[in-house]
Amino acid sequence: MPTLLIQGGRIVDPSQSLDAVGNVLIRDGRIVAVGPDAAADGTVVADEVIDASGLIVTPGLIDMHVHLREPGREEDETIETGAAAAIAGGFTSVACIPNTEPPIDSQAAVEFIHQKAARADACNVFVVACASKNREGKELAEIGQLVEAGAVAFTDDGSPVYDAELMRRVFEYCRMFNKPFLAHEEVLELTAGGVMHEGRVSMVLGLKGMPAAGEEVMIGRDIALAEVTGGWLHVMHLSTAGGVELVRRAKARGIAVTAEATPHHFTLTDECLRHFDSNYKMSPPLRTAADVEAILEGLVDGTIDCIATDHAPHAVEKKMLELDRAPFGILGLETAVGLSITRLIVPGRMDWTRLVAAMSTLPAKILGIDRGTLGIGAIGDVTLIDPTMSWVVDASQFRSKSVNTPFHGWQLTGRAVATIVGGRIKFRLTETAAAS
Amino acid sequence: MTASDHAFAEVPHAWTHRHLLDLERLSADEITLVLDTATAFKDATNGCRTKLSALAGATVVNLFFESSTRTKTSFALAARRLGADVVDFSAAGSSLSKGESFIDTAKNLEAMGIDAVVVRHHTPGTPHLLTQHLGVGVINAGDGPHEHPTQGLLDILSIRERLGSLDGITVGLVGDIAHSRTARSNIWGLTKLGAKVILCGPPTLVSHRWQEFGVEVSHDLDAILPRCNVLNLLRIQFERQNTRPFPSVREYAHLYAMDKQRLRRARPDLVILAPGPINRGVEVTADVADCPQSLILDQVTNGLAVRMAALWLTCGRRATTSPSASQPTGAST
Numbered sequence: 001m002p003t004l005l006i007q008g009g010r011i012v013d014p015s016q017s018l019d020a021v022g023n024v025l026i027r028d029g030r031i032v033a034v035g036p037d038a039a040a041d042g043t044v045v046a047d048e049v050i051d052a053s054g055l056i057v058t059p060g061l062i063d064m065h066v067h068l069r070e071p072g073r074e075e076d077e078t079i080e081t082g083a084a085a086a087i088a089g090g091f092t093s094v095a096c097i098p099n100t101e102p103p104i105d106s107q108a109a110v111e112f113i114h115q116k117a118a119r120a121d122a123c124n125v126f127v128v129a130c131a132s133k134n135r136e137g138k139e140l141a142e143i144g145q146l147v148e149a150g151a152v153a154f155t156d157d158g159s160p161v162y163d164a165e166l167m168r169r170v171f172e173y174c175r176m177f178n179k180p181f182l183a184h185e186e187v188l189e190l191t192a193g194g195v196m197h198e199g200r201v202s203m204v205l206g207l208k209g210m211p212a213a214g215e216e217v218m219i220g221r222d223i224a225l226a227e228v229t230g231g232w233l234h235v236m237h238l239s240t241a242g243g244v245e246l247v248r249r250a251k252a253r254g255i256a257v258t259a260e261a262t263p264h265h266f267t268l269t270d271e272c273l274r275h276f277d278s279n280y281k282m283s284p285p286l287r288t289a290a291d292v293e294a295i296l297e298g299l300v301d302g303t304i305d306c307i308a309t310d311h312a313p314h315a316v317e318k319k320m321l322e323l324d325r326a327p328f329g330i331l332g333l334e335t336a337v338g339l340s341i342t343r344l345i346v347p348g349r350m351d352w353t354r355l356v357a358a359m360s361t362l363p364a365k366i367l368g369i370d371r372g373t374l375g376i377g378a379i380g381d382v383t384l385i386d387p388t389m390s391w392v393v394d395a396s397q398f399r400s401k402s403v404n405t406p407f408h409g410w411q412l413t414g415r416a417v418a419t420i421v422g423g424r425i426k427f428r429l430t431e432t433a434a435a436s
Numbered sequence: 437m438t439a440s441d442h443a444f445a446e447v448p449h450a451w452t453h454r455h456l457l458d459l460e461r462l463s464a465d466e467i468t469l470v471l472d473t474a475t476a477f478k479d480a481t482n483g484c485r486t487k488l489s490a491l492a493g494a495t496v497v498n499l500f501f502e503s504s505t506r507t508k509t510s511f512a513l514a515a516r517r518l519g520a521d522v523v524d525f526s527a528a529g530s531s532l533s534k535g536e537s538f539i540d541t542a543k544n545l546e547a548m549g550i551d552a553v554v555v556r557h558h559t560p561g562t563p564h565l566l567t568q569h570l571g572v573g574v575i576n577a578g579d580g581p582h583e584h585p586t587q588g589l590l591d592i593l594s595i596r597e598r599l600g601s602l603d604g605i606t607v608g609l610v611g612d613i614a615h616s617r618t619a620r621s622n623i624w625g626l627t628k629l630g631a632k633v634i635l636c637g638p639p640t641l642v643s644h645r646w647q648e649f650g651v652e653v654s655h656d657l658d659a660i661l662p663r664c665n666v667l668n669l670l671r672i673q674f675e676r677q678n679t680r681p682f683p684s685v686r687e688y689a690h691l692y693a694m695d696k697q698r699l700r701r702a703r704p705d706l707v708i709l710a711p712g713p714i715n716r717g718v719e720v721t722a723d724v725a726d727c728p729q730s731l732i733l734d735q736v737t738n739g740l741a742v743r744m745a746a747l748w749l750t751c752g753r754r755a756t757t758s759p760s761a762s763q764p765t766g767a768s769t
Contacts, residue, residue: 192678200645204460206560206581206620276561322538322559 009052015373026380029423060092060381062363065308072101077313083122084399087427089333090416092381093124099158105130110149155182171231180234190214212240235259239284241294260308263339278326279406313402341414380423444490446755458583459624473745484740492519494551514743573750588621603630611670640681
């Protein structure tokens with residue numbers, strides 16, 4: 001029975017309202033003791049001991065919005081490289097989005113992901129499956145069979161479900177399984193040809209804009225459909241102040257709505273496009289400073305439940321093109337913890353309990369997975385974070401297959417130093433890597 | 437070397453840029469320097485008709501990814517008037533059609549030993565992208581709806597020649613502001629030199645947001661017409677629009693075309709510019725385009741002068757810094 005003792009760290013676990021210095025003991029892949037008094041009398045002899053003094057010990061972090069690109073676009077990322085990036089970034093679990101080629105809309109496709117993930121043997125990979133067959137937005141996918149195969153949620157991400165009648169059916173049908181629909185909210189007529197947020201910067205640069213209304217109109221429609229069906233709407237990558245307000249009001253009215261925001265949407269603005277760097281091109285686009293502020297407020301007050309990265313790798317030859325030819329997307333897995341701590345914890349906007357809830361407890365709840373807790377008996381997924389480590393992002397050191405990040409060279413505070421999956425240490429930041 | 441060549445032996449210290457990408461980031465003094473240089477070239481070449489040797493031995497590549505007649509020809513002639521060799525590159529039939537990236541194409545051209553690239557591209561920012569990958573001077577000859585600095589400069593030079601100064605005059609830019617690189621270069625250049633700018637067109641083509649930059653926005657040409665010293669009539673860029681921004685050409689012309697009736701209501705000394713190519717009967721009627729107030733043909737000559745200035749300033753010989761500043765004392769010991 002292998003045992004792992006994580007000793008003397010500050011344990012932050014919102015699932016059991018725990019924030020105290022103590023120990024976590026994992027035996028046979030499960031948590032057997034946790035807290036200030038756990039394994040404290042010195043009688044426990046563990047196979048392996050990690051000194052966590054000065055570190056934050058959290059239930060394993062979960063990124064519920066990751067594009068692993070496999071099958072179909074292995075030149076950008078594979079399940080193996082994506083999972084390696086995840087553990088290097090402190091994530092013990094990711095949920096992969098099904099806009100692959102072919103899309104994940106069958107039991108066989110879900111099985112393929114699970115097998116590849118098992119072979120990669122890094123983090124847990126949960127599968128989000130297509131809401132519509134072949135992600136075409138025409139007919140319901142076989143949602144019941146996909147649930148049986150292990151799909152944890154449904155989405156046509158990359159695209160909205162355009163047909164309002166089909167959208168209604170998805171909400172109604174998913175309700176039977178208590179699964180959320182993860183919505184990419186975009187009115188395509190309003191964003192056609194757009195490369196960035198529509199506003200004064202796009203006007204000056206002569207770049208085709210994507211107005212905030214293009215996102216908000218669709219959020220409004222889906223809130224109305226969630227209300228009428230009793231279905232569960234999860235708004236992905238919320239990026240506008242108006243969208244935050246729509247979600248806030250819907251929640252106040254008791255509609256089943258949850259939401260996520262990405263680190264780039266609470267860190268960067270459309271001003272970044274002034275240098276025409278395609279690393280700043282993503283969908284939804286970077287918005288204004290007022291939108292960034294609204295996202296931060298929404299995260300702090302819980303309107304936005306969680307932080308997800310929308311990790312979207314693109315091979316360099318595809319991304320480093322003229323702005324209108326470059327694809328949308330930005331890497332997220334290996335910078336999310338640093339950006340979140342730097343933007344939320346360091347300025348004192350958010351406490352650790354809320355941040356861990358946003359990066360672990362709540363994503364687990366939304367996906368309905370038995371993760372996101374250090375409770376006794378839980379699976380031993382744990383992330384150790386050095387909250388004060390200062391480091392410089394170096395894309396050349398990324399485990400991801402791609403390097404499309406605008407954060408290369410950024411100085412960040414806070415970094416995951418160990419990632420433990422099922423009681424096994426899958427990642428430890430070496431001193432040389434930390435120094436680089 | 438002739439006397440006039442001697443005047444253009446070294447690029448003045450006041451010009452510090454390697455590229456000419458936009459007017460937004462140039463200062464008023466820098467814009468004036470380009471205009472003065474253009475005027476000097478014009479004077480030294482009998483109105484851009486004779487040749488100098490200021491860029492003898494240099495090679496300029498015209499890298500055009502969008503069709504162009506006048507701008508491409510104007511840059512080619514400007515380079516030849518300065519004694520440079522010119523290579524014309526067009527995307528059709530090149531390796532780009534075999535899938536080579538834009539940047540690889542440019543790098544290959546650079547490796548052949550060139551001194552400047554004049555680039556036109558349908559995507560905003562492409563000239564900026566080039567400067568990150570090439571070591572040679574880059575001149576933006578129009579990047580999508582973003583900027584067309586030499587067009588802005590030649591418009592401003594034409595106004596300056598006619599009216600003496602830009603300070604305090606009112607310039608109406610009429611038409612498709614949304615899709616016009618000429619509009620953006622004009623807005624920055626004119627406002628920096630002290631002119632008042634009024635943008636005029638339907639709200640689908642003129643954003644009210646321009647007011648945030650100290651520019652007046654109007655949708656009523658007849659209302660602003662009496663206040664304008666200059667009208668610059670911009671082409672409707674049908675090719676850049678997803679959906680039609682007005683119901684019909686007929687209605688657009690009714691509201692915004694500069695015709696004889698409107699001309700009568702304008703100041704008698706109104707000056708009319710059009711960057712061309714013009715849609716006669718849409719932005720301007722034929723009789724107005726050819727009237728005495730029209731500077732349309734002056735613009736063509738000034739285009740040559742401004743492009744000579746732009747080429748020389750970006751790839752002409754730089755004055756070496758003074759010896760005391762560049763050589764550390766005691767370095768030889």
